[in-house]
Amino acid sequence: MPTDWITTPLTADLLRGALDLESTEDGLLPHRLPARARAQAADPQLELAEEQPSGVRLVFRTRATAVELDTLPVKRAYDGAPARPDGVYDLLVDGRPAGRATVAGGDTLTVDLTSGATAYRRGPVGTARFTGLPAEEKTVEIWLPHNEMTRLVALRSDAPVEPAPADGRPVWLHHGSSISHGSDAASPSTTWPALAARLGGVELVNLGFAGSALLDPFTARAMRDTPADLISVKIGINVVNTDLMRLRAFGPAVHGFLDTLRDGHPDTPLLVVSPLLCPIHEDTPGPTAYDFSALAEGRLRFRAAGDPAERAAGKLTLTVVREELSRIVAQRSAEDPHLHHLDGRELYGEADAAELPLPDDLHPDAETHRRIGERFAQRVFTEGPFAGRGAPPSERSGSAARR
Template sequence: MNANHQWTTTPITADLLRGALELERTAHGVLPHRLPAWARAQCSDGWLAMAESQPSGVRLAFRTRATAVELDSLPTKRAYVGAPPRPDGVYDLLVDGRLAGQASLREGNRLTVDMATGATVIRPGPAGTLRFSGLPDGPKDVEIWLPQNETAELIVLRTDAPVEPAPDRGRKVWLHHGSSISHGSDAASPTGTWPALAASLGGVELINLGLSGSALLDPFTARALRDTPADLISLKIGINLVNADLMRLRAFAPAVHGFLDTIREGHPTTPLLVVSPLLCPIQEDTPGPIEVDSGGSADGKLSFRATGDPADPTRLTLTVIRQELARITAARAADDPNLHHLDGRELYGEADSAELPLPDRLHPDAAAHRRIGERFAALAFADGGILTR
């Protein structure tokens, strides 16, 4: 800590956070959650617990004259057995909406995952301090976007001038749900995930319920979406159902209808966009489940392959899911004029796959996230866009 600064210490409270549905008080501070406790209690899956506690889209938002900011945080970092170490999560600092700094913590807990067995081992570690200095003098809106890919227990905020919650800018709230791609897998930083980019370009406030591996039409997720205030809603449905080989064709359409019915209980006329899967060559016509392909990457990084039987007509593929979602939304739109559909290949299709291939065959890289975010913003939020009609 710089002795030249007179520090103001501010506890982390809900009025300083955006993008979280709930705050859990821990032994260290507070843990933002993207699903409420009652929803978490309805599923014992450890992967979901990890995904929803990773704060994709969650950010501290405050107004201050401070030129120096410190945040104490205890991250939980992931590692995979047999894979190279993952990069540390990035905290993005924005001043009046513009990126003004980035920092990471080496400290933290370490969660090691065996992708073959699902077994996990956690090694506790210490908290660390992020420091940002040289901010412009004068009143300004500051946001600290938390890393999308590691859990962050927030302990305390220190500044060299008092802070107050950021004012409401009157922007529409966009509530989005999707898979690890929406969560931000392989994006370079939290403001570089495609939903964060799209929200920035579209001038909307993001609540990101992209849940890695867990966009599975779970009823508790539908109820969480139903109960969350929002002006605009989008759902990216499909790829996790194929990845996990979770259900057969017979179950899919009723599950989609039920998911939409539940959301409509709380948002009967809110513009709602159903997005079918982006192009993913390994799963276009081959069902899941997916597994780690030990021989799929020469540099030792994770790579995936689909293992299902393409000849089984009951199994879900991305091609089948796109056809079903188009049919379901068209049928419902007759009674629900605020329900819309977007083929995910308009965001990332054949030409994009050739130019910006998925590095692990499943997730887009940073450049592809930017392209997807720009296209979504143009299609959904621009004048005359799908969610502004």
Template sequence: MAPAPERLTETTPITAQLLRGALDVERTERGVLPHRLPAWARAQCADGQLALAEAQPSGVRLAFRTRATAVELDALRTKMAYRGAPPRPDGVYDLHIDGRLAGRASVTGGNVRMVDMTTGSSETRPGPVGTVRFSGLPDRMKDVEIWLPYNEITELVTLRTDAPVEAVPDGERRVWLHHGSSISHGSDAESPSTTWPALAASRGGVELINLGLGGSALLDPFTARAMRDTPADLLSVKIGINLVNADLMRLRAFTPAVHGFLDTLREGHPTAPLLVISATYCPIHEDTPGPAAPDFSGLSEGRLQFRATGDPAERAAGKLTLTVIRDELARIVRQRAADDPFLHYLDGRDLYGEADFAELPLRDQLHPDAATHRRIGERFTDAAFGSGGPFGAAAARPES
């Protein structure tokens, strides 16, 4: 029988000063709940998908400096489950020491939100607080980051260590603020620090604030205002897939909505490098409008597929496809760049294109797997942070 782990006596309150990547921290009865949209923005939209996405802490991490050789974090997770489908994998916590991955673990217990995808209904089954523990850390002063699961709502309860903890002062690294869809949120990445934005941030040597919001990259004005008001050196917005698979708007509304979103960003970040990214390759929506609809035929075996239900002929009436959106985004950026030298465009197919789909197909016709996240992250690093890229070392800092 293994000996019980040593009891850790240093307890540190979890505050906003110890969190990075969150735009808001809600105090709860047990502890704190990180949010990726501020409270005023959440109050402007009652959509359940958005509420779920922004409360899942993709890119959010605890960051502190300590000599501790053991760390425990009590957390209450809310895990998603789907009626009729096998259980989803547990969310993962990534431990980084001085910027390098040093451990992975998952928490037990927690709530389960059971969703019936055939009716859209859900119920939450309560569960207990769990603990994630990392031990055997080097006995020296070091910077520690614990990346929270991108796919579980995570209420942080208690942080315990065997040595005192202090906040890490703001460094010299530039801050990259990114907004996108479930692919940016994490989809089926291996872990929270291996989503494509997290990988690109690590390779590019920047601090990430990830506003990848699954199903919710919809040109919402409150998201633009939240980004406007968030200090950042580099900005990017990935636009396309959610607008098509939600069948949210027509081309007439899309063009001024993009202009309005970019106008709002420029109010707060007038000279920051701003990169507009179109959707990566997605065969079902390249030339077929939405909405997307789930195919439940393989759900009992853990396979959920999506299909496009629109008619390609409807493009003449202004329905959006990824091809239509890419063409219009490129045109908008060309038009605006005449007066905005810090505005740039990246075709998402340069990150994941038709040849990549043949090699690394989208498991459900919409979402990439772990290997694809790595490929997208590497290519984005080269395109954005490489020599001559919009986020390269020579890129100007904003004046805001």
């Protein structure tokens, strides 16, 4: 190991994928919503989700053969549920996977699934270490854990580090639910949006918020104000999960969300993606609840707690949501030629569910994330509405997003 480390200040020009950075007494905290939006979101679930840095990565140029990143993560634990593994840090060198690390220590947030009560325990700073890197000049990316709030404390290397310059690749701004956030993916660079971005030759800004893709106006305004060349929104499953609204409110809320996006991006290709197949909610409304009989056996599973008969009163199911999204896009596209629609079952449908069922009845596993990412890249970046917009394969090494 090197004896003379160089410490590089952690500044905004080293980070990609975050919309805001907060200086805390424990380190630099990346946010995926700006401060104004966070001030309007009095929801602990959204606060937790947007602080988890899915898609956020450090990107720099260096000749270093060894790099260390000190962080103070917040690890989650659930009483009565299986233990969660430590968050993963992915290393990419010139756009290619080159290593993984985890960070021991950190704070712990424990949640009682029955009562909702929480307990917080402080812990020590830990270090993600990467060694054996090639000695030549290269672009290094460290993708932060997609499912673990992470405060950045210090960056060290055995050679100088400088911010990577922008390489001109289009910026893809995506918003969605826990599946877009990366729930149950193997690592931050293998969530389905990260995989699709790499295959499509674009730079990802991932606003996938677990449990929180709820057509919030502050999220729409944050997207409106974020520079982007391509935009997609995956809508529906969280609105059903939370039993948030009826059909009468859902349609106008979708229109309002899209109107706000168009205020800032009037001609940007905009894709509306309906929900993936989720058998428990295809024809049964929410809310979604924990399956406590499975928890008693040490397994995490979910169930649909609504009544199918309530559809007549306007309760939403995934079938209803897909029909409404298809109708809305068809209506709007008559005057908006850059608006497009994708049925989420093209990414994960009945045949996929038979082969790769959702382990907890709600979220895909690592293999399914890969399938969804590859299909999105093929149907959207290669054949569909974003075709020809990404960088060609010869230009996809390295990374430097404009945010």
